[in-house]
Amino acid sequence: MQEIIIVGGGIMGCLTALNLLEAGIRVTLLERQRAGREASWAGGGIVSPLYPWRYGKPVQVLASWSQGYYPRLAEELKQQTGIDPEVSSCGLMWLDHAEQEQALAWAASQAQPLRRVDSSFIYRQVPELAPGYQSALWQDDLANVRNPRLMAALLKRLNADPNFSLVEQCPADELIITGGRVGGVRGGGRSFHAEKVVIAAGAWSGEWLGTLGYELPVQPVKGQMQLYRCMPGWLPSMVLFEGRYAIPRRDGHVLIGSTLEHTGFDASTTVEAFASLRQSALQLLPGLAAQQPVGQWAGLRPGSPDGVPFIGEVPGLSGLWLNAGHYRNGLVLAPASCRLVADLISGRQPAIDPAPYAPALRLGSIA
Structure with missing residues (x-):
C-alpha cells in the first residue's frame, strides 16, 4: 500500500487525507500544534467567496464544485461520526453594494440565482437589520458550515481509519531528500518515511518552500472575529x-x-479589532447593543496572489506536492482542492482541470 505524509492538520490536510484514504493510500498527518485549530477553526465558514464575481475562473471552478459537494460531505460525516457539521443554506445578502451590475452580469453568465432586491424584501428577510438599507443582492441557496464541528467530524472520521496516523505537537523540521526525490519528513526528533509528501501547512507553506529555494507567495494574513449569543432564528x-x-x-x-x-x-x-468589529456589528444589527460579545479570536489566512491556490507536484523535486495558498476561501475551496490533489497523486482522472493550479507554472526561484 502506498504511504503519504501530509504536513498540516487544517481543513486542507485533513480533507486531503480523507480523499487519499478513500483511494486506498495510507496517510500520516503531522501537525505542529493541534489539528484543526488554526485558520480552519477560526474562519466564518461561508461556503462562497465573499464577492464571487471578483475572482477569476480558477477560483470560481473550485468554489462551484465544492458548493455542490458540501451537503453530501456533511451528511456522510454526520452518519459516520455522529457530529453534524451543520451546513445551513440560509442565504446571503450583500447590502447596498456598489458592484450590483457587475455581480448580476457575472451571475447571469454563471447561471447563479443571484438577484437584486429592494428595501421591503430586505427587512422581511432580516427584520433585525439597522434601518436605511435601500437595495441589496440576494442569493438564497448559499450556505455556511460550522467549521469547528466540521473539523471535529473530520478528525473523528480519520482517526477511526486503521490506515491513518495523526501526530500532533510535531513541527516538521525538514524533508528527507535522497537523489533529488523526497522520501519523508523529519520532525519532533523522529523520521517519517513515505513515497510522497504533501505540504498543506496553510500560512506556513511559503516558509517551507523557501527553505528549498522556491518562492511560494503565501503569506500570513490575520483575521479577527467576534461572537454573540442570540436566540435561534434571531438572524435568519x-x-x-x-x-x-x-x-x-x-x-x-x-x-x-x-x-x-x-x-x-x-x-x-x-x-x-474588538472595537472595530463591535462597531460593524452594531452598524448591521443594532439589537446587539444590549449584549457584549461572548468571544473574540484570530486566525492566520494563507494569503496568495488573486487567491488562486497551488495544487500539484513541485517541479524538480519528485514526490513533493502542494495544496496551499487558498487565502480567504480555504473552507469554500477545500472539497474541490483536496479531491484534485488526491486524484493527481492516486493517478485517477482529475475531477477538475489541474492546469490553473499547477506549481510548475507558477513557482518562482529564490535568487
Missing part, C-alpha cells in the same frame, strides 16, 4: 456590508467578521 440569513459580515449558527450564535491584518505570524487578538 447571512448579511454582508462594506467587507464585514454577520453569520448565524443554528443555535443562535452570530459571528461578526473579519479583519484583514498583515502582522506576520502574530495571531493575538487586539482591543483595536
